[in-house]
Amino acid sequence: MEIQKAIIAFGALAQETRLKAFRLLMEFGTDGAPAGVLSDRLDVPHNTLSFHLSHMSRSGLIIARREGRSIIYTVNFKAFQDLLRFMIEDCCSTDVANIRDSKSRNCTLIELLNLSKCGEE
DSSP states (O other): OOOHHHHHHHHSSSSSHHHHHHHHHHHGGGGOOEHHHHHHHHHHHHHHHHHHHHHHHHSSEEEEOOOOOOEEEEEEEEHHHHHHHHHHHHHHHTTEEEEETTTTTTTEEEOOOOOGGGGGO
16 A cells, blocks of 8 residues: 555544544445445434535545435445554564465454564563
């Protein structure tokens, strides 16, 4: 991932309502959720949430698709994985973090050293 794309993605998450909406969308998984459900669950006015969802959609972190009269929002898991990979591969020492793909489990594994315990006896 290019650094400018990472900055845009982090900027999209650097606001309380957007971060809460993104976390909620993660819970909905690949099924996603309509804006009305997200608005109700987050107790945010529809027009306010629409603004924030549009912002995250432009960043590439979420995807909007039409189903009938509803717009369903889902996390763009590939973009989120790329952002995590960027942070781990480009910003961390391999002594601190490792990321690898597991073909047998069809997932990406992230291993983090528990630095909070370093130096403790």
